[in-house]
Amino acid sequence: MFENMILEGDCLELFKEIPEKTVDCVFADPPFNLKKKYNSHKDKLTESEYLYWCKRWIQECVRVLKDDGFIFLHNIPKWLTYYATFLNEIAVFRHWISWDAMSAPMGKTLQPAHYGILFYSKTSDKSRFKELRSPHKRDRKGVLVKDYGGKKSILHPFGPLCSDVWSDIYRIRHTKYRDDHPCQLPIHLLERIILMSTEEADLILDPFMGTGTTAIAAKRLGRKFLGFEKDTSYCNIARKKIDSEIFLSKVGGYWVSFYLGEIITLRECDWNNLKKYFLIPEDIKEIDKQKINLIKNII
Helix, strand or coil: CCCCEEEECCHHHHHHHCCCCCEEEEEECCCCCCCCCCCCCCCCCCHHHHHHHHHHHHHHHHHHEEEEEEEEEEECHHHHHHHHHHHCCCCEEEEEEEECCCCCCCCCCCCCCCEEEEEEECCCCCCCCCCEECCCCECCCCCECCCCHHHHHHCCCCCCECCCEECCCCCCCCHHHCCCCCCCCCHHHHHHHHHHHCCCCCEEEECCCCCCHHHHHHHHCCCEEEEEECCHHHHHHHHHHHHHCCCCCEECCEECEEECCEEEEEEHHHHHHHHHHECCCCCHHHCCCCCCCECCCCC
């Protein structure tokens, strides 16, 4: 079985080499058919051509997934409505995750303000799913942005359980942080998905690996990865980045997701073991950004 590898080639051909029920989680971020400039893909198909192609690789994603596995498909809402139609016949709907990420105005329509991530399981088995927490939203002075009235004293010290609207993870906008690829996702978006749906040493498959974001997130979190990518230059970028990645996103033996030096996602089941690494005052009104930072030098 292929593990910790990026295979170069067309995903529909490479899927033929993967036995059924061997993958723990699938994440797919396919071309959106929006005329993006990919090196080795024509991102300008007719609607029927695009949907026929999508249905074929979606069926393969479900085939290779274990019975307790999860699948996540990232795209614009238009295409996800069709994806859901395909998946409803062969998998079990869990959530439509709304990733709050503003895109360019399209004219004579509502301003697009989110990408969708379809979340399905292969069967009704829910045992693999883990609840997540993200930090409370605060202003620059550390004051809670949301008014909780008289309920502040019973708030969770770290933050609320994650909902199906993710507004705390941002697109990669600055060119100096981007690879030579038209559609690159932030690593901590993939880390959140991986923490929610897998355990250490599980195998995550990405049939459109691009420049390696899913693989790097998996490696940081102690998971195995398998990627498909048909463009040689993207494969080379991804392999180089993966080989040089040495950071393990871990605190005290527990996997978490970091952004700008702060934990932005942790698993609810790990909180009792992680809370000792945080400075949490008894009076939640006194919490500021400095006091909820991870204690230095423990990583």
